[in-house]
Amino acid sequence: MALQSIGDLAQGFVLRQQGAHLARETARLTREVSTGRTTDTARHLSGNLVPLADVERALTLADAHRDVARIASVDAEIMQTALGRVAESGEALAQAALTADSVGGAIQSTVLAQGARAALSTMIGALNTTSAGRALFGGDLADRSPLADTDTLLQELHTVLTAAPDATTLRSELDAFFDAPGGGFSTAVYRGGQAPAAAFALGAGETVALRIHADDAALRGQIKQAAMLSLLDDPALALGHEDRAALVRDMGTGLLSGQDGVTRLRAQLGFAEERIAQARSRIDAEITSLGIARNDLVSVDIFESATALEQVQSQLEILYTITARTARLNLASFLS
Secondary structure, eight states, X not given: OOOOOOOHHHHHHHHHHHHHHHHHHHHHHHHHHHHSBOSOHHHHTTTOOHHXXXXXXXXHHHHHHHHHHHHHHHXXXXXXXXXXXXXXXXXXXXXXXXXXXXXXXXXXXXXXXXXXXXXXXXXHHHHTOEETTEETTXXXXXXXXXXXXXHHHHHHHXXXXXXXXXXXXXHHHHHHHHHSTTOHIIIIIBOSOSSOOOOEEOSTTOEEOOOOOTTOHHHHHXXXXXXXXXXXXXXXXXXXXXXXXXXXXXHHHHHHHTHHHHHHHHHHHHHHHHHHHHHHHHXXXXXXXXXXXXXXXXXXXXXXXXXXXXXXXXXXXXXXXXHHHHHHOOHHHHHO
16 A cells, blocks of 8 residues: 655644644634633524524614613603702792782892792703703704793893883783793793604604693793792882782792692603603513523533533644654654
């Protein structure tokens, strides 16, 4: 039988090539044993990557919905806090107005007006609140504060009311400023959008909208009463002692009765918060399920990988032994 042999240089090359291959296999199997996941997805799935791509795409979409739901949850919480501040300020001011002993006295009028200005500033500040640079009560114009500042509002209102010759006209002008279409509030104070803000997409065809504007009738009513009380000590207003007393009582009563409207808005927002919380739970469950499906596709049998690793390591040890023995061969040893 004819024997074939290879030269020393070729033999060394073959041994190095086999050693490199076994080293790569050792590294691959070691990673698979430690992670439980394949290092060669295409080979593991026999080239059919469609199921894995579908799962990965669904996971990416679910992650995006989770981010949207988180933002919606934060926005709703901030808005709920803001509405709470409006309600608390209005209620406290109402109590102060209704318990005033002598609203006709200069000192009492000044104190009540100062408290009203503080409450008004709190209300406006709450409704101008932002989240990540977005105004939450401005509708589709989220890049600006929906309400002008307190000084601007009072200046605009002062200009209108000081022109009223009597208390009856003053009340009519007050109502027109805040409630009439094209009135001072809608043209000079409210700067937000008329269209609602975009709804949040939460996946599975579900959306939730946080569509409460700073010019909502309930919020506008609280601002209206507080603004009027803020000008209570203005001597330029055509108000006698009894007129001021009646105005304070009516504004205080209006603040209290208007609490129902603010409560309605808070309940509406609370319902949206509940839906967001349910959506977040659904999305988290979906992500968990998809994660399990992905792991099932790319996972390996750790026992089989460990067995294969032992075999490769044994082959590598044998190769090292052969290489070492080959390296010790020399002419003297060959001739002896």
